[in-house]
Amino acid sequence: MRIIIALLTIILSGAAFASEPLPWQMLLQPAASPIMEELNWLHNFLLVVSAFIVFVVLALLVYVCIKFNAKANPIPATFSHNVLIEVIWTVVPVIILIAVAIPSFRILRMENEMPPAExxxxxxxxxxxxxxxxxxxxxxxxxxxxxxxxxxxxxxxxxxxxxxxxxxxxxxxxxxxxxxxxxxxxxxxxxxxxxxxxxxxxxxxxxxxxxxxxxxxxxxxxxxxxxxxxxxxxxxxxxxxxxxxxxxxxxxxxxxxxxxxxxxxxxxxxx
CATH class of the missing domain: 2.60.40.420 (Cupredoxins -  blue copper proteins)
Incomplete structure (x- = not known):
């Protein structure tokens, strides 16, 4: 309950937190530089990608447990592989990794290419x-x-x-x-x-x-x-x-x- 209250407080308060460390603080500190703004965006993007993967895998597990349990499927299938499924579970992770790699490399380049310092x-x-x-x-x-x-x-x-x-x-x-x-x-x-x-x-x-x-x-x-x-x-x-x-x-x-x-x-x- 305390964690839920803290999360709601953070969401409602928004930028009012500035960079102040607070008890039960969650998520990242508000960005105060261009690099941190990009890192915040990447963090939120990866959070969405991770949540999508978790929900898809959970849905597949629930589907398999319901559809192919011993009661609903007393006679098990005899095939050993499926070409379409193997292509999907190979191609989809590659696409996800590319989608994650592109912004990651962009931020790394931004950090390493130092502009003229004042x-x-x-x-x-x-x-x-x-x-x-x-x-x-x-x-x-x-x-x-x-x-x-x-x-x-x-x-x-x-x-x-x-x-x-x-x-x-x-x-x-x-x-x-x-x-x-x-x-x-x-x-x-x-x-x-x-x-x-x-x-x-x-x-x-x-x-x-x-x-x-x-x-x-x-x-x-x-x-x-x-x-x-x-x-x-x-x-x-x-x-x-x-x-x-x-x-x-x-x-x-x-x-x-x-x-x-x-x-x-x-x-x-x-x-």
Missing amino acids: ITIKVVGYQWYWNYSYPDHGNIGFDSYVIAKDKLKPGQRRLLEVDNRLVIPENTIVKFLITAADVIHSWSVPALGIKTDAVPGRVNEAWTKVTKKGVYYGQCSELCGVDHGFMPIALEVVSKDEFDRWLIQAKSKFVRNDTKIAIDFSYNQRY
Whole structure:
């Protein structure tokens, strides 16, 4: 019953959810980028295809159980195969796979063919926090740590809020250069359709163009050690004027410092 109520709430509320994580939330977060809009469409399309396959197979099973049970069909058929049926169950799955493959390849191409970027941001995963830098803007760089539960302010979300948010302007093509300094991490922001591994010694790329202002949350999606669950991502999207003002403040606030703070392993007490 609770699941049904939650589903009805989601359907009726629609876009009012924005990117906010909610209890008993179902389905995907509303899309905030062109890639995620395409992924949402593909998800819904595959849901329809899967439901069609399930209902067809269920109907065939019910038909066989009723039509060919021992009571209704006491004398079993003697044939061993049927050419028409074998052609159908070979051709139909091929058609379904082609129908699924075409939009899948189109979205993969959209993700991999990166348009000319207006802003480049370097993302480095550490155990267990993220480091962000803006090489196009005076090499601004800062660490982003989860906020401990005893320091959360009203309205902030446990295990999702950070001390320094990543800030980008809306309607701007942003390229992310993603890597790691120790073990494999994964930089994932569901509302933007980004989930890219951060691999030591390798730089992976991702891009986005966020069309809606707001704060979008994500988390490391690769098991990276004891504090894996405590390195969230908080990405704040602002207007271009607000971003220019933030850059002025950031250039004086975030001075590059390559000396990293030692990790406190008493995470159970902190979180």
